[in-house]
Amino acid sequence: MVKPSVPSLIRSPTIRSQQQSAWSLLAPLRSTCCRLTPAQAQAAQYRLVLPCLSRSLSSTANRAVSSGPTLAELQPANPLSFDSLEPRTFSIIAHVDHGKSTLADRLLELTGTIPKSGANRQVLDRLKVERERGITVKSQAVSMTYDYETPNADGSVGKKRYLLNLIDTPGHVDFAYEVSRSLAACQSALLVIDASQGIQAQTIANFRVAKALGLPLLPILNKVDLPASDVDRCLVQLEELGIDTADPVHRPLMISAKTGLGVEDVLKAIVERTAAMPGTEDGKVEDRDGKGLRALVFDSWYDSFKGVVALVSIKDGAMKKGNSIVSAHSGKKYEVLDIGVNYPDAKSTGILRKGQVGWVICNMKDMREATIGDTMHLANDKIEPLEGFRPSVPMVYASAYPVETTDFVKLEEAINRLALNDRSITVQRESSMALGQGCRLGFLGTLHAEIFRSRLSEEYGQEILVTAPTVPYRLTRPNGKVSIISSPIDFPSDGDRANKALLLEEPVVHGRLTCPEEYTGEMMQLCSEHRGEELDVNFSEMTGQKRQVELKYRLPMAEIVTDFFPKLKSRSSGYAGFEYEIAEGEEYQSSDLVKLSFQLSGTPIDALSMILHRSKATAEGRIWAKKLKDVVPRQYFEVAVQAFVGGKVVARETVSAYRKDVTAGMYGGDQRRKDKKLKNQKEGRKRMRELNVGRVSIPSESFIKLLDRSS
Ligand SMILES: Nc1nc2c(ncn2[C@@H]2O[C@H](COP(=O)(O)OP(=O)(O)OP(=O)(O)O)[C@@H](O)[C@H]2O)c(=O)[nH]1
Numbered sequence: 001m002v003k004p005s006v007p008s009l010i011r012s013p014t015i016r017s018q019q020q021s022a023w024s025l026l027a028p029l030r031s032t033c034c035r036l037t038p039a040q041a042q043a044a045q046y047r048l049v050l051p052c053l054s055r056s057l058s059s060t061a062n063r064a065v066s067s068g069p070t071l072a073e074l075q076p077a078n079p080l081s082f083d084s085l086e087p088r089t090f091s092i093i094a095h096v097d098h099g100k101s102t103l104a105d106r107l108l109e110l111t112g113t114i115p116k117s118g119a120n121r122q123v124l125d126r127l128k129v130e131r132e133r134g135i136t137v138k139s140q141a142v143s144m145t146y147d148y149e150t151p152n153a154d155g156s157v158g159k160k161r162y163l164l165n166l167i168d169t170p171g172h173v174d175f176a177y178e179v180s181r182s183l184a185a186c187q188s189a190l191l192v193i194d195a196s197q198g199i200q201a202q203t204i205a206n207f208r209v210a211k212a213l214g215l216p217l218l219p220i221l222n223k224v225d226l227p228a229s230d231v232d233r234c235l236v237q238l239e240e241l242g243i244d245t246a247d248p249v250h251r252p253l254m255i256s257a258k259t260g261l262g263v264e265d266v267l268k269a270i271v272e273r274t275a276a277m278p279g280t281e282d283g284k285v286e287d288r289d290g291k292g293l294r295a296l297v298f299d300s301w302y303d304s305f306k307g308v309v310a311l312v313s314i315k316d317g318a319m320k321k322g323n324s325i326v327s328a329h330s331g332k333k334y335e336v337l338d339i340g341v342n343y344p345d346a347k348s349t350g351i352l353r354k355g356q357v358g359w360v361i362c363n364m365k366d367m368r369e370a371t372i373g374d375t376m377h378l379a380n381d382k383i384e385p386l387e388g389f390r391p392s393v394p395m396v397y398a399s400a401y402p403v404e405t406t407d408f409v410k411l412e413e414a415i416n417r418l419a420l421n422d423r424s425i426t427v428q429r430e431s432s433m434a435l436g437q438g439c440r441l442g443f444l445g446t447l448h449a450e451i452f453r454s455r456l457s458e459e460y461g462q463e464i465l466v467t468a469p470t471v472p473y474r475l476t477r478p479n480g481k482v483s484i485i486s487s488p489i490d491f492p493s494d495g496d497r498a499n500k501a502l503l504l505e506e507p508v509v510h511g512r513l514t515c516p517e518e519y520t521g522e523m524m525q526l527c528s529e530h531r532g533e534e535l536d537v538n539f540s541e542m543t544g545q546k547r548q549v550e551l552k553y554r555l556p557m558a559e560i561v562t563d564f565f566p567k568l569k570s571r572s573s574g575y576a577g578f579e580y581e582i583a584e585g586e587e588y589q590s591s592d593l594v595k596l597s598f599q600l601s602g603t604p605i606d607a608l609s610m611i612l613h614r615s616k617a618t619a620e621g622r623i624w625a626k627k628l629k630d631v632v633p634r635q636y637f638e639v640a641v642q643a644f645v646g647g648k649v650v651a652r653e654t655v656s657a658y659r660k661d662v663t664a665g666m667y668g669g670d671q672r673r674k675d676k677k678l679k680n681q682k683e684g685r686k687r688m689r690e691l692n693v694g695r696v697s698i699p700s701e702s703f704i705k706l707l708d709r710s711s
Helices: 006-011 013-025 027-034 038-064 100-110 128-133 173-184 201-212 231-240 263-273 405-421 446-460 494-499 517-529 564-571 614-631 671-690 700-707
Strands: 086-094 140-151 157-168 188-194 217-222 294-303 307-316 318-320 324-327 333-342 346-348 351-353 357-362 375-378 396-402 426-432 436-443 464-466 473-476 482-485 503-516 533-540 548-556 577-581 588-590 593-600 610-613 639-645 648-655
Touching (some): 086 100, 086 173, 086 201, 086 263, 100 157, 128 446, 140 263, 140 333, 157 263, 173 294, 173 446, 188 263, 201 217, 217 263, 351 357, 396 405, 396 426, 503 517, 517 548, 517 564, 593 614, 610 614, 614 639
Parallel strands (some): 188 217
Antiparallel strands (some): 294 307, 307 357, 324 333, 333 346, 333 357, 426 436, 473 503, 503 548, 533 548, 639 648
16 A cells, blocks of 8 residues: 655645644744745754644544554654655766766756755765865765646646656766766766767766666757857767767757756756656555565765765665665675665655665674675565676775874774775785885776875875875786786796796776867877877867867876876966776787886885886986985985896985094194094994994985875
């Protein structure tokens, strides 16, 4: 039996008169509600009205809701009920900065989920780092209700209320894993394209992911308010992608998320072009005697008040507060302690039904228990688990050490918590002779690493030292065994390389560089300095603007994770843009790689070792030997700073000794006495070196400054 929801109970004629008298008592409080958003007012109404009504109505209500929760149970913790609404879950996908978060703002405003402000707030960019940098790094799910209007046969307008679940996704390639996970929870996707820029690398990448999942795509040409917008070009590009723009199902919508132009049509199109999930039509609730629940865990995070929170998409059945649920991945059993949706902030609903997206808090003790891609089902129920996600593959590795070596325990805890919020990060313990205990971290790109460092500092107050980024190199042994080398420590020694026929490969990317025409020569030079291989050059004709050039290059990933971006910006006066993608089937190329290592008077400095192309080893060795020399304090003996490649010294610097003038005060006199003093001094220094009395120590602050490439 379908249980009547609280709003429908309040609307029922039998209780309306009692409700009205309760309302008259609450007149002063109602004026407060008028200043609230419709959603807040609705929630506040329930909170205010229900306590007054519950005593007089409890018998009526409890009769109507015979087997469901009582009114008393529903308030005030359960102010929301979307039970009778047909759900639609969709994602907004696009290239970076094409306007996803701005469109999300407008949709939330139009549906009354947030108050209209006219300002560009990007409310779904909740993290401090997102607001500071103006980019989305974490997908966000939010629910809203929308009254869809249809003309009736008699000329009147009919209204049907839908529950729309929106998932806003990041646009930068480093966060593509967030997009693919979010899309798995959706029924359709809005493919947003900045009409002034046209289809870009991440538009295509996200389009492919959505297509592979069989999701209906709704193309949206955004920023049509800009004079540079070129709708015709976008339509041609969409056709080239294989989207039939004349087909009513794929007809693109022209909007301006900034001004709100055409955004109402987006809401209509979501309802019209996304088919209802079977079993959820007209808010019909599947009743399978509490069986058949399949909830896909597609995100999770750690909340310092609530503990582990999992974001789920209910693919079948329903999950209720108090349910006993089981993880298909681990077989562990949990109790649902609280469950709800973001509306737009977290609100308890007590239940999530098929087609809904929301959060679940259960008694997970260890943060790692909320496995992304896991299927949750009811205890004592046999189900087929949903297809999970392929684990993400890190593209950049770097080591993180606490600035104060004693802080490692705190740092590790913070890293693990943040890694739970961002499941594409890999964490492994490591130790360095120079820096003590630390963690080797794997990221999806350099921006990802930078964001991680900012979040660690802002959200957990942990300042870290990040070593040089390394890309994952591929090593194939003669027996065919392939391994990935993510740290210079694991690089094969020269003896190994000489004796065994090893194949060493490095990852490559396809880069697209755009800049005004006058910087073409400079940019080509930069790419060739970074071992780039030219693929294509295109000049675009832009009316009223400078001619732009587009350069396509194949570049080793290792070249772009170091100083490529700062050089790109400075040599193009900030005008050049660069983006890259991993080319399918061309992820690695064989390369002449070597390990560059350093010694201070014979003592290895492991934290400085790096893997690089042989052609760069000597130049880098000289640069780093010089930098090292500048931070080594002078000793009473000479200190040799050496850079090695394969046992051969490729660069050397000398830190000269303190020159104590042992002959001071010996005015005139016998020259032999002076010579003897100098000889004794020389022997003393030699003895110190031999006995290791004079071990060179670098002050930790100088060493940290030297190693920390990001500072
Ligand atoms: N003129 C104009 N500007 C827009 C429009 N939509 C978005 N913008 C601007 O474009 C910039 C990027 O918008 P966002 O909504 O942050 O873009 P995004 O796609 O969410 O960005 P990421 O999440 O970082 O990928 C902001 O400065 C917006 O104000 C539009 O319709 N017209």
